[in-house]
Amino acid sequence: QIVLTQSPAIMSASLGERVTMTCTASSSVSSSYLHWYQQKPGSSPKLWIYSTSNLASGVPARFSGSGSGTSYSLTISSMEAEDAATYYCHQYHRSPPTWTFGGGTKLEIK
Amino acid sequence: QIQLVQSGPELKKPGETVKISCKASGYTFTNYGMNWVKQAPGKGLKWMGWINTYTGEPTYADDFKGRFAFSLETSASTAYLQINNLKNEDMATYFCARGYQYYFDYWGQGTTLTVSS
Numbered sequence: 001q002i003v004l005t006q007s008p009a010i011m012s013a014s015l016g017e018r019v020t021m022t023c024t025a026s027s028s029v030s031s032s033y034l035h036w037y038q039q040k041p042g043s044s045p046k047l048w049i050y051s052t053s054n055l056a057s058g059v060p061a062r063f064s065g066s067g068s069g070t071s072y073s074l075t076i077s078s079m080e081a082e083d084a085a086t087y088y089c090h091q092y093h094r095s096p097p098t099w100t101f102g103g104g105t106k107l108e109i110k
Numbered sequence: 111q112i113q114l115v116q117s118g119p120e121l122k123k124p125g126e127t128v129k130i131s132c133k134a135s136g137y138t139f140t141n142y143g144m145n146w147v148k149q150a151p152g153k154g155l156k157w158m159g160w161i162n163t164y165t166g167e168p169t170y171a172d173d174f175k176g177r178f179a180f181s182l183e184t185s186a187s188t189a190y191l192q193i194n195n196l197k198n199e200d201m202a203t204y205f206c207a208r209g210y211q212y213y214f215d216y217w218g219q220g221t222t223l224t225v226s227s
Contacts, residue, residue, distance in 0.1 A: 001172075035213040037155075044205055044217040045147075045155065051212070088155055092212035098171065099145070099214075101155040 002027050004089050004102035012110040019076040021105040023089035028069045033092040036065060036074050039104075040085045048087070049074060084109050112136035114206050114218035121224045122196050130191045130221045132206030139187035140164045143209035146180065146191050149220075150202040160209060161189060193223075201225045 003026040013019045023034070031052040037045040047056040049065040052072060062077045076083055089102040117131040132144065146158040159170040161180040168180040179192040193200055203222045207214035 033212050037214075039155075044220050045207075045214075046217070047213060047215050056215075086154075090155075090213065097160075097169065099157045099160075101147075101157060104154045 001098070002029060002091060002093055002100055004091055004100055006087075006089055006102040006105045008105060009103065010106045010108070012108040013076075013079040014110045015079055015081060017079045017110075019079050019083075019107065021074050021087060021107070023067070023072040023074075023102050025070045025072070025091060029072075029091045031068050031072075033094075034067065034072050035090045035092075037088045037090060038085045039088065045088065079109070081109060083107060112208070112216050114208065114216055116204075116206060116218040116221045119222045119224070121226070123227055124196055124198060124225060126196050127192065127194045128196060128223060130193075130204055130223070132189045132191070132218050134187045134189070134208070137208075140184060144180075144182075144189040145207045145209050145214055147205040147207055147214075148174075148202045149205065150199075153202075155205075158191075158204075163189070196223075196225050198225050 005024045007022050034052050036049040038048040039045040053065045064075045067073055086104045086106045088104045091100050113135045115133045120128050122128050140163045143160045143162055145160040148156045148158050158174045161168045166182055177194045181190045203220040205220050206218040208216040
């Protein structure tokens with residue numbers, strides 16, 4: 001079973017700052033199978049980025065995703081207040097079909 | 111519009127059984143699998159498994175084999191999560207999430223389960 005490790009676990013950023021968080025897989029993951037979700041307190045997770053780099057509907061263009069193999073990242077080009085949330089990476093394993101979440105990165109405003 | 115609406119909060123005692131529902135609307139229910147995700151208080155997301163809404167076949171993640179059961183009422187576009195012999199560690203918020211290709215595109219609002227004697 002592939003383990004996803006997110007770092008850092010907690011981070012803070014100033015408004016306007018560039019933010020990058022990473023997701024490291026214990027084995028290689030197809031870029032089509034690596035996704036990101038945003039969750040705010042008291043709410044359900046929302047699909048944020050799918051298949052490494054595709055923004056879900058309504059996600060601001062300041063977000064981007066990249067990576068391949070075992071290393072993936074989510075970047076915010078300029079931090080805004082509404083971006084404070086916890087972000088989870090998520091991967092699909094084809095055989096047998098299973099899914100795994102990373103432990104999450106909590107992003108706070110500095 | 112696509113919606114997944116879950117049943118309300120539950121308060122149960124250890125050893126009891128709970129059944130949580132997830133009613134889908136706005137799409138053809140049997141065309142997409144339904145996943146269940148656990149979030150313990152203050153913790154991250156944990157995938158519990160999924161049910162093929164076309165065949166009814168469930169698949170459970172390793173940590174959720176035994177006391178957990180997924181089921182369907184296809185005529186009502188509803189998926190269910192049943193947890194038997196409740197334990198303190200089952201206290202969590204449970205989410206249903208629609209599977210689309212290789213990710214989860216729509217989520218229910220969550221059902222909070224409290225287990226307390």
